Each structure stands twice: as C-alpha cells, then as structure tokens.
Amino acid sequence: MFLYRTKRTLKLGIKSLWLHRLRSTLTALGIIFGVASVIAMLAIGEGASRDAMAQIARLGSLNIIVKTVQPSEDQHATGQQQSFQEYGLTYDDAERFRNSIPGVQVIVPVRRVAHQAWYRNRKIPVEVIGTVPWHLETSPIRLVMGRFLSGYDMDYKQDICIIDERVMNELFKFDAPLEQFIKIGSDYYSVVGIVSTQPIAVSSEQQEAKNVEATKKQAGANAGNIYIPLTTAKNRFGEMSIQASSSAGRRVEKVELQEIIVKVADADLVLPTRDILQTVLERFHKKNDYELTVPLELLEQAKRTQRIFSIVLGSIAAISLLVGGIGIMNIMLATVSERTREIGIRRALGARKKDIIFQFLSETLLLTFAGGILGIFFGCTIPFFVTHFGNMPTVITASSLLLSFGISGAVGIAFGMYPAYRAANMDPIESLRHE
Amino acid sequence: MEQPRDKTLDFTSDGHILVFDKLCKNYQLGSVELKVLREIDLVVKKGDYLAVMGPSGSGKSTLLNLIGCLDRPSSGKYYLGGHDVSTLDDNELSAIRGRHIGFVFQSFNLISQLNVLENIEVPMFYQGMSEHRSKVRAIELAEMVGLGDRVNHRPTELSGGQQQRVAIARSLANDPLIILADEPTGNLDSQSGRDILNILDMLYQQGKTLIIITHDEDIAKHSQREIRLFDGRIDKQWYNR
Numbered sequence: 001m002f003l004y005r006t007k008r009t010l011k012l013g014i015k016s017l018w019l020h021r022l023r024s025t026l027t028a029l030g031i032i033f034g035v036a037s038v039i040a041m042l043a044i045g046e047g048a049s050r051d052a053m054a055q056i057a058r059l060g061s062l063n064i065i066v067k068t069v070q071p072s073e074d075q076h077a078t079g080q081q082q083s084f085q086e087y088g089l090t091y092d093d094a095e096r097f098r099n100s101i102p103g104v105q106v107i108v109p110v111r112r113v114a115h116q117a118w119y120r121n122r123k124i125p126v127e128v129i130g131t132v133p134w135h136l137e138t139s140p141i142r143l144v145m146g147r148f149l150s151g152y153d154m155d156y157k158q159d160i161c162i163i164d165e166r167v168m169n170e171l172f173k174f175d176a177p178l179e180q181f182i183k184i185g186s187d188y189y190s191v192v193g194i195v196s197t198q199p200i201a202v203s204s205e206q207q208e209a210k211n212v213e214a215t216k217k218q219a220g221a222n223a224g225n226i227y228i229p230l231t232t233a234k235n236r237f238g239e240m241s242i243q244a245s246s247s248a249g250r251r252v253e254k255v256e257l258q259e260i261i262v263k264v265a266d267a268d269l270v271l272p273t274r275d276i277l278q279t280v281l282e283r284f285h286k287k288n289d290y291e292l293t294v295p296l297e298l299l300e301q302a303k304r305t306q307r308i309f310s311i312v313l314g315s316i317a318a319i320s321l322l323v324g325g326i327g328i329m330n331i332m333l334a335t336v337s338e339r340t341r342e343i344g345i346r347r348a349l350g351a352r353k354k355d356i357i358f359q360f361l362s363e364t365l366l367l368t369f370a371g372g373i374l375g376i377f378f379g380c381t382i383p384f385f386v387t388h389f390g391n392m393p394t395v396i397t398a399s400s401l402l403l404s405f406g407i408s409g410a411v412g413i414a415f416g417m418y419p420a421y422r423a424a425n426m427d428p429i430e431s432l433r434h435e
Numbered sequence: 436m437e438q439p440r441d442k443t444l445d446f447t448s449d450g451h452i453l454v455f456d457k458l459c460k461n462y463q464l465g466s467v468e469l470k471v472l473r474e475i476d477l478v479v480k481k482g483d484y485l486a487v488m489g490p491s492g493s494g495k496s497t498l499l500n501l502i503g504c505l506d507r508p509s510s511g512k513y514y515l516g517g518h519d520v521s522t523l524d525d526n527e528l529s530a531i532r533g534r535h536i537g538f539v540f541q542s543f544n545l546i547s548q549l550n551v552l553e554n555i556e557v558p559m560f561y562q563g564m565s566e567h568r569s570k571v572r573a574i575e576l577a578e579m580v581g582l583g584d585r586v587n588h589r590p591t592e593l594s595g596g597q598q599q600r601v602a603i604a605r606s607l608a609n610d611p612l613i614i615l616a617d618e619p620t621g622n623l624d625s626q627s628g629r630d631i632l633n634i635l636d637m638l639y640q641q642g643k644t645l646i647i648i649t650h651d652e653d654i655a656k657h658s659q660r661e662i663r664l665f666d667g668r669i670d671k672q673w674y675n676r
C-alpha cells in the first residue's frame with residue numbers, strides 16, 4: 001500500500017517535473033555543481049595528500065636523516081671569503097651515534113661526490129655515493145640485479161660499484177652492465193649490481209630552498225647515482241674538495257660525510273632519538289653545519305596540513321551545495337504558489353495534508369537525487385581531467401561519493417520541507433479561489 | 436500510509452444526513468462585516484434531491500462549500516452523518532470529502548496539467564484505489580458523460596460543456612453518498628443538459644443525496660425539494676413531489 005502510493009506519487013512528480021523541463025534542469029544544476037565540486041575538491045585534496053604522504057614515506061618513516069650543510073654565518077661574520085673551510089658531519093659523529101643511542105638499528109654514513117663517469121667513449125655526470133653494505137635498509141631503492149656492497153668490499157676497499165637504472169640506461173645502451181668497468185676520475189670500478197633509481201623526495205625540495213648552490217651542482221646535472229664502498233670513497237676522493245666561488249677565486253673545503261641516516265626499530269623511538277641526536281650534535285658542532293630531517297614528523301605535519309586543506313575545500317564545496325539547495329527551495333516555493341489552485345482542487349477531492357506534503361517533497365527529492373547522480377558523474381570526470389591535463393594526482397574515495405550523495409539527499413529534504421508544508425497548510429477554499 | 440480513517444458517518448439509517456443549526460458565514464472586509472449566510476436552519480435526509488435557487492451573490496456557493504466541509508462556518512452548528520463537523524480534524528474532513536462527497540464546482544476546477552482520464556482518477560488515487568481499477572472506472576465514467584473519445588485531451592482542449600461533464604464524471608469517481616453540484620448544466624446545450632439531468636435522476640433513483648444549485652426552473656422541477664436563498668436567508672422552500 002505504502003509502496004504503491006509512493007510509486008504513484010513519484011510518477012506524478014516525474015510528470016510535473018517533465019512538464020517544466022527547463023526549470024527542473026536549471027534547478028538541478030545547482031545540486032549537480034554542488035555535488036560535483038564536493039567530489040572533485042575532495043578528490044584533488046585527497047590526491048595531493050596521498051602524493052605528499054608517499055613522497056615523505058619514501059624517505060622512510062623510521063629514519064632520521066642528518067645532513068651536512070654549509071654554515072653560512074662564518075662568511076658574514078668575517079666579511080671575507082675563507083680559503084679553507086672544514087665543516088659537516090664526521091666519522092666520529094657516526095661513531096658517537098652508534099655508541100650513545102639505544103634502540104638504533106642501522107646507521108648509514110654517506111659520502112657524496114659529484115663526478116663524471118665514463119664507459120668506453122660515453123660520459124655522464126653522476127653522483128658517487130660512498131656508503132655501507134646496509135644502505136638499502138634505510139632507502140626505498142631495491143636491488144634489481146647482481147649484489148650490493150659486502151663487508152669484504154668495505155674491509156678491502158674494493159674498486160667495485162653498483163649503478164642505478166638511470167646510469168645503466170645512459171651508459172650501457174648495448175652492453176650487459178655486470179662485470180663491466182666504469183671509469184670515475186682516474187680509476188676503474190667493476191659493476192657488480194644494479195639498483196632501482198632513487199625517487200625524488202621532498203627533502204630535495206627543502207634542501208633546494210636552503211642550499212641552492214649545492215643542490216644545483218648535485219641535482220641539476222647528475223644523471224644518476226653510483227654506489228661504492230665508503231672506505232673506497234674515502235681512499236679515492238679524500239675529504240678535500242676545491243670549490244670555485246664567485247668572488248674570491250678558489251676555496252678549499254673539508255667535509256667527511258654528507259649524510260648520516262639513522263634508522264630506529266620502532267616509530268615511537270623516532271622523536272626521542274631525534275632529541276638525543278640533536279644534543280650529541282650540539283655538543284660537538286660549534287658551527288651550525290648540520291640539518292636534521294625527520295620524515296615521520298614531516299608526515300604528521302603534512303597530514304595536519306592536508307586535513308585543513310580538505311576541510312577548506314570541502315566547506316567551499318558545501319557552500320555551493322547550500323546555494324544549490326536554496327535555489328531549489330526558491331523554485332519549489334514558486335511552484336507551490338503557481339499551483340495553489342491545483343492544491344485546492346486536490347484537497348477538495350480528498351487529499352490530506354500528508355498527501356500534499358508528500359507530493360511536493362517527492363518532486364524536490366527527485367530533483368536533488370537526479371542532480372546528485374549527475375553530480376557524482378561529473379564529480380568523477382572532473383578529477384580525471386585534472387589528472388590528465390593538470391598533472392595533479394586525484395583520488396576519488398567511496399566515502400566522498402557517499403558523503404555528497406547523502407548531502408544532496410539532506411539538502412532535498414531540508415529545503416523541500418518548507419515549501420511542501422506551505423502547500424499543505426493552505427486553506428482549501430482560499431486556494432480554490434486563487435487565480 | 437494507512438487507509439484514510441473512515442469516520443463512520445451514520446449514513447445507513449434513514450435519519451438526518453445533514454443538519455444546519457443557525458449556521459452563519461461572515462466575511463470580514465476591512466472594518467465591514469459581510470454577512471453572507473444568516474442563521475440557516477436546514478435538514479436534509481438521506482436520499483433527498485434538493486435544488487438551491489437564488490439570485491447571484493445570495494450565498495449559494497458559500498452554502499455548498501460549507502456542506503462539503505471545505506469551509507468552516509462562522510457560527511452555528513453543522514452535523515454531518517451524526518457528527519459535529521467542528522470536532523473533526525483535517526484528516527477526517529479530507530476522508531469525508533474524498534469518500535462521501537462528490538463536488539461539481541461552478542468553475543469546474545479541473546487540473547490543467549492532467550488529461551480527462553487523469554482528472555477523473557484524482558479522487559480515486561487519494562482513496563488508494565489500484566491504478567488498473569481506477570483507470571477502468573474512469574473510462575466507464577467518461578463514457579457515461581459522453582466523453583469516451585476524449586479521454587486523452589487536456590481540459591484546455593475541451594469546450595466549457597465538455598469540461599463540465601468531466602467535472603461531473605470526477606465527482607462520481609468514488610461513488611459518493613452526497614453529490615454537490617454548482618450549476619451542473621450552466622454551460623450545456625439543452626440536449627447535453629438533459630443527459631446530465633438523466634444522470635442526476637438515475638443517481639437519485641440509486642438513493643444518493645443530491646444538492647444542486649441552479650438558475651434553471653426546469654431543472655429545479657426535477658428535484659424533490661426546492662430552496663430559495665435570498666440575501667443569505669432561506670426565503671422559501673417547498674416540495675415538488
């Protein structure tokens with residue numbers, strides 16, 4: 001009985017909406033755009049958020065990254081270029097970390113040198129990374145072929161190297177890379193393994209902001225990474241480097257390590273460990289020549305920012321839905337007053353207030369649900385175009401679909417109720433006289 | 436949604452189906468009080484055929500609206516089927532209107548968006564009749580008033596007389612006990628008018644209670660009892676048979 005009535009009332013609603021097609025379409029547009037923008041905005045927000053999270057996660061959420069930075073205040077203090085500068089992380093630092101911090105699982109000291117790599121007559125700029133066998137534990141790169149460094153390589157300062165896929169593609173267009181020799185500087189290194197390319201992470205952007213010059217040198221030109229034993233690196237490249245500087249010709253720098261990555265066993269240990277590292281570093285470094293990066297902290301910060309971002313986007317979209325709802329209410333009020341006489345006739349022929357309410361509410365609901373469905377459709381296509389042409393990642397979540405559909409239903413009920421009540425509470429005889 | 440509650444009106448006995456007790460209807464027009472109906476006393480029995488006559492503006496339509504529970508009196512009592520109408524709530528009044536009363540309005544009051552068939556079906560829809568049954572009945576009624584070939588037309592595509600016949604067909608949809616008609620033959624030629632009169636006679640024969648407003652003496656002659664309204668009062672009333 002109820003279902004039957006509902007069916008017929010809906011039929012009636014569809015009919016009268018169809019009678020005023022243009023008006024119905026225009027009214028539904030408000031909801032369509034509202035729902036579409038809710039979905040699209042949430043998708044874009046979610047996409048940006050996941051992208052940022054993924055970038056940060058690549059740094060390793062259990063890692064604490066300590067980097068060498070060139071101290072800047074010295075130069076300003078003296079007002080002239082120093083010809084010799086010694087700064088940055090040292091092997092002692094790494095040793096101190098190992099001794100003073102409980103819960104530390106892995107410590108990876110890294111030495112980075114920008115260099116040229118030769119294979120036959122091919123030459124590319126690379127970053128030579130002197131590191132330890134357990135480097136892979138702190139890094140998202142994987143071994144693709146061959147092997148990584150071994151303890152033997154470290155102890156005997158072997159002239160071997162592991163190249164990443166970018167280097168492989170640049171240098172070994174035709175040959176199988178394993179067992180081949182690459183020339184870096186004046187020495188030859190045998191290729192023993194291949195690893196995946198290091199994805200570009202957020203930290204490089206941050207570094208860029210802080211230390212533009214150094215980054216340009218590194219990231220600007222290099223075509224990939226070559227990993228060699230840390231001991232070999234120390235032996236071959238030493239710790240001195242000659243820097244061409246803008247005003248005063250040449251400058252000699254001594255840097256032992258560019259980076260120490262500390263990995264802890266558990267996420268709870270990240271922040272305490274960071275504090276300990278901070279204290280240790282403060283005690284032994286007079287100059288401000290290091291920088292601590294905690295991906296976990298960044299991750300949480302990013303999450304907070306993204307949440308705010310999502311709320312802002314969502315509210316803007318919700319306001320557009322609200323405006324759409326007010327538009328619907330406006331039209332329904334107009335419809336009710338236009339159909340006053342019809343309402344009077346129906347009342348005279350036995351319609352109860354309930355029936356009239358139901359009739360007008362069903363029209364509003366039909367409009368909003370149709371608008372909601374179309375809105376979901378458009379809301380799902382917009383992110384597609386954004387991803388395609390705007391090169392922005394987007395993620396449509398099921399909850400955003402449900403949310404916007406629920407909102408459009410709520411808008412329909414909320415804004416349809418008042419016009420429907422107005423229609424039902426009109427005096428039958430008054431409305432029959434209405435012209 | 437439950438069936439409209441059937442306020443059991445006492446229509447079964449031969450008793451007084453409709454009783455007016457000093458019924459008044461006033462309209463407040465600014466500071467002036469317009470007395471449209473003044474202390475009307477009227478008793479209508481089940482199966483009566485009543486013709487209401489009177490000059491324009493004498494309050495005939497107002498009286499009919501009161502009888503049909505569309506309007507509420509300003510003072511006085513109105514008993515319908517043994518119930519004091521002022522004690523009934525809106526749902527009960529709606530149920531009475533839909534089920535027991537058939538209206539034929541002076542200005543037809545058809546719904547312009549609906550075609551003939553759908554207009555006739557409206558009262559049946561609110562009584563919860565199935566789509567199929569109401570359609571069959573609507574066609575039957577349309578044929579009865581001679582519009583069997585016009586069922587898919589909109590009211591705007593019909594002549595005044597045809598619209599009037601649709602209104603009559605619609606008033607009979609739920610097989611009501613009381614039929615209230617405001618000048619049902621006003622717009623008809625004499626032949627169609629006679630057809631309508633025949634229908635009314637037939638309904639009278641079936642034991643329906645008919646209250647008809649008319650200006651036409653000939654039609655009034657068909658009725659069992661005539662009432663003449665003048666300036667809101669029952670001026671004269673007499674029995675024809």
Ligand SMILES: Nc1ncnc2c1ncn2[C@@H]1O[C@H](COP(=O)(O)OP(=O)(O)OP(=O)(O)O)[C@@H](O)[C@H]1O
Pocket residue numbers: 462464469471489490491492493494495496497498541
């Ligand atoms: N809503 C209203 N407000 C004020 N006055 C009204 C209202 N409705 C009716 N009237 C007045 O009540 C009086 C009676 O009107 P009613 O429609 O009952 O006349 P009637 O007898 O049906 O006339 P007719 O034969 O022309 O249809 C008229 O003078 C009219 O002006």
Ligand SMILES: [Mg+2]
Pocket residue numbers: 495496497541617
């Ligand atoms: Mg009248």
